[in-house]
Amino acid sequence: MEVFMKSKLYTFSFIAVLSLVAFSCKTASKLYEKGNYDEAVELAAKKLQKDPDDAKLLDIIQNAYRYAVNDHEDRIRSNSESNNELKWEWMYNEYISLQRLYDAIYRVPSVYNIVNPVNYSSYLVTYAEKAGDVRFDRGLTFMNRYDKQNYRNAYREFQAALQFKPGHRDIIIKMEEAYDYAVTNVVILPMQQYGGYVYSSYSIGGNNFDDQLIRDLQYNSGNEFVKFYSGWDARSQNIRVDQEVDMQLANVNIGRHFDNRSSRRVMKEIVVKETVYKPDSVVKEYAKVYADIITTRRTMSSNAVMEVRVRDADGRWLWSDNFTGNHNWVTEFASYTGDSRALSETDRQLVNRRQEFAPPESEIMRIMLEQIGNDARYRIANYFNRF
Numbered sequence: 001m002e003v004f005m006k007s008k009l010y011t012f013s014f015i016a017v018l019s020l021v022a023f024s025c026k027t028a029s030k031l032y033e034k035g036n037y038d039e040a041v042e043l044a045a046k047k048l049q050k051d052p053d054d055a056k057l058l059d060i061i062q063n064a065y066r067y068a069v070n071d072h073e074d075r076i077r078s079n080s081e082s083n084n085e086l087k088w089e090w091m092y093n094e095y096i097s098l099q100r101l102y103d104a105i106y107r108v109p110s111v112y113n114i115v116n117p118v119n120y121s122s123y124l125v126t127y128a129e130k131a132g133d134v135r136f137d138r139g140l141t142f143m144n145r146y147d148k149q150n151y152r153n154a155y156r157e158f159q160a161a162l163q164f165k166p167g168h169r170d171i172i173i174k175m176e177e178a179y180d181y182a183v184t185n186v187v188i189l190p191m192q193q194y195g196g197y198v199y200s201s202y203s204i205g206g207n208n209f210d211d212q213l214i215r216d217l218q219y220n221s222g223n224e225f226v227k228f229y230s231g232w233d234a235r236s237q238n239i240r241v242d243q244e245v246d247m248q249l250a251n252v253n254i255g256r257h258f259d260n261r262s263s264r265r266v267m268k269e270i271v272v273k274e275t276v277y278k279p280d281s282v283v284k285e286y287a288k289v290y291a292d293i294i295t296t297r298r299t300m301s302s303n304a305v306m307e308v309r310v311r312d313a314d315g316r317w318l319w320s321d322n323f324t325g326n327h328n329w330v331t332e333f334a335s336y337t338g339d340s341r342a343l344s345e346t347d348r349q350l351v352n353r354r355q356e357f358a359p360p361e362s363e364i365m366r367i368m369l370e371q372i373g374n375d376a377r378y379r380i381a382n383y384f385n386r387f
Contacts (some may be wrong), residue, residue, distance in 0.1 A: 027043060028040050028043045028044040028047065028057060028060050028061075028064075029056070029060055031043060031064075032060050032063065032064045035067075037064045037065070037067045037068035037071065038068050038097060038100070038101060040060060040061075040064040040068075041061055041064045041065050041068055041101050041104060041105070042100070042101070042104045044057045044060050044061040044064065045061060045104040045105050045107065045108055045111065046104070048061065048108050048110075048111050049107065049108050052108060052110040052111060058111065058114065061105070061111060061115060062114065062115055065101060065105065065115055065117060068097075068098075068101055069098065069101075069118070072094045072095075072097055072098050073094075073098075075090075075094050076091050076094045076095070079091045079094070085134050085138070086131075086134065088127055088130035088131040088134055089127075089131040089134070089135075089164075091127050092124065092127035092128055092130075092131045092164070095120045095123045095124050095127055096124065098118070098120045098123075099119070099120045099121060099123075099124060101117060102117040102118060102119055102120060105117045128164040128165065129164070129165070131164045132161045132162075132163075132164030132165035132168070132171070133161075135157050135158070135160040135161035135164065136157070136158065136161040136165075136170075136171055136174070138154075138157045139153075139154040139155075139157035139158045139161065139174060139175075139178065140154070140174070141154075142154035142157060142178075143174070143177075143178060143181075148181070148182055148184070148225075148387070151178050151179075151181040151182035152178075152182040152225055154174075154178040154182070155175060155178040155179050155182050158171050158172075158174055158175035158178060159175060162175065179225075180240075182225050183225050183226065183227055184225060184226050184227070184242045184243060184384070184387050185227050185229065185234065185239050185240055185241055185242045185243075186226060186227065186228050186229070186242065186243045186244070186245060186310075186384065187228075187229050187230070187231050187234050187239075187241050187243075187244045187245070188210055188213060188214045188217070188228060188229070188230060188231075188244075188245045188247070189210070189231060189244055189245060189246050189247065190208075190210050190231070190247075191209050191210050191247040191248070191249055191306065192247065192248055192249065209369055209373060210230070210247065211230065212373060213373055213376060213377060213380075214228050214229070214230055216373070216377045217377060217380060217381055220377065220381060221381050221384065221385075222381055222385050223381075223384060223385050223387060225387060226384045226385075226387055227239075241313060242312065242313055243310055243311065243312050243313070243318065244310070244311055245308060245309075245310050245380065246308070246309045246310075246311065247306055247307070247308050247376075248306065248307045248308075248309075249304065249305075249306050250305045250306065250307045250322070251303075251304065251305040252304045252305075252365075253302055253303050253304070254302045254361050254364060254365075255300045255301045255302045256300065257298050257299065257300040257329075257358050258298070258299050258300065259296050259297070259298050260296070260297045260298075260299070261294060261295065261296050261297075262294075262295050262297075263292055263293065263294045263295070264292070264293055264295075265290060265291070265292050265293075266290070266291050266292075266293060266342050266343065266344070266347060267288055267289070267290050267342055268288070268289055268341065268342045268343075268344075269286045269287070269288055269289075270286065270287060270288075270289055270341050271284050271285070271286060272285055272286065272287040273285040289338075289339035289341050289342045290338050290339060290342050291336050291337065291338035291339050291340065291342035291343055291347075292336060292337045292338050293334050293335075293336045293343075293347055293350075293351070294334060294335050294336065294337075295332060295333075295334040295350065296332065296333055296334065297330065297331075297332050298330070298331050298332070298333075298356075298358075299328070299329065299330045300328075300329045300330075300358045301326070301327070301328050301329075302326070302327040302328075302364050302368065303324060303325065303326045303327070303368070304324070304325045304365070304368045304369070304372065305322055305323070305324050305325075306322070306323045306324075306325075306372050306376065307320065307321075307322050307323075308320065308321050308322075308323065308376060308380065310383070319383055321379055321383075323372045323375045323376045323379070324371075324372070324375075325367070325368030325369060325370070325371035325372040326368065326371070327364045327367050327368050329358050329359065329364075331355075331356040332350065332353070333350065333351075333353045333354070333355050333356070334347070334350040334351050334353070335351065336351055
């Protein structure tokens with residue numbers, strides 16, 4: 001029985017391997033037939049690592065490699081005749097693809113000797129140098145136009161140049177220079193009330209309002225060419241200030257509570273007497289009881305308005321907006337006169353509820369400033385995303 005089970009297991013494993021090989025061959029064959037020669041070569045090479053004697057895969061990899069090389073070399077010849085200055089980059093990408101085919105076949109020594117692929121590594125060095133030089137020169141051209149958009153274009157070109165010439169010192173220096181000119185440095189000034197008073201007694205979660213806003217903008221600005229600083233950070237780091245955000249707490253209204261009282265009469269029929277004549281014969285007498293419920297609805301509404309204005313380094317106002325925070329508080333409680341038996345369960349809960357007092361001013365301000373801060377963060381970031 002054990003011998004039979006082992007034999008059955010070996011047979012199953014053999015069939016599974018054959019099925020896998022057949023599937024691999026079929027997939028590589030389909031890629032080849034569709035003209036996806038690069039993918040056919042890479043897949044066939046991977047499968048031949050496990051079965052280097054598979055005749056069908058060997059035939060596919062040889063033919064696919066030949067056609068792939070022809071395709072890439074045709075595009076290289078065509079690009080070489082182009083007047084576009086990025087042609088070196090295009091040719092470099094074609095050689096990258098050719099080298100990838102070489103590397104895939106090189107990993108299978110027995111197949112390598114049959115296909116004899118070409119090593120294009122020297123071409124990669126040559127064309128990476130040419131492509132990097134073109135990108136660097138393009139960056140210098142943009143730098144000479146002396147405006148932020150072109151400095152940003154220059155920064156992108158230097159980034160691309162570094163992809164071809166990693167760690168090149170001259171490119172890194174110019175890229176950093178381009179970024180310094182391209183970036184818009186924004187200082188967030190401390191929030192003030194009209195008249196110049198710094199409103200520092202209110203905070204969000206223990207953090208100063210403008211410090212929290214700066215942190216939120218720094219981590220969620222959505223624009224790599226806009227940097228936010230506090231005034232102190234800008235001075236201590238000797239940062240060039242391009243724009244300032246001025247925040248004025250224009251209006252703060254901490255409301256007073258307002259009571260609205262209403263009364264209603266409730267009635268309930270209750271059993272006042274039961275007369276038992278027999279166990280199965282009980283006579284109940286009913287009476288109506290009344291109670292007057294006085295309900296107090298206590299409300300309090302507060303609001304604050306912050307005005308935000310953005311000015312440039314020359315003091316010209318560029319943008320302004322208002323941000324509002326609201327706090328609405330409400331509670332209900334009740335008392336009654338009359339017969340308590342007239343009260344429903346809901347009435348009892350309302351009567352037994354303890355009177356609540358409005359939250360302190362500091363808590364109201366915290367909530368309103370949190371609303372203002374969230375709204376301001378989004379809309380300020382949205383404004384600077386236009387840059």
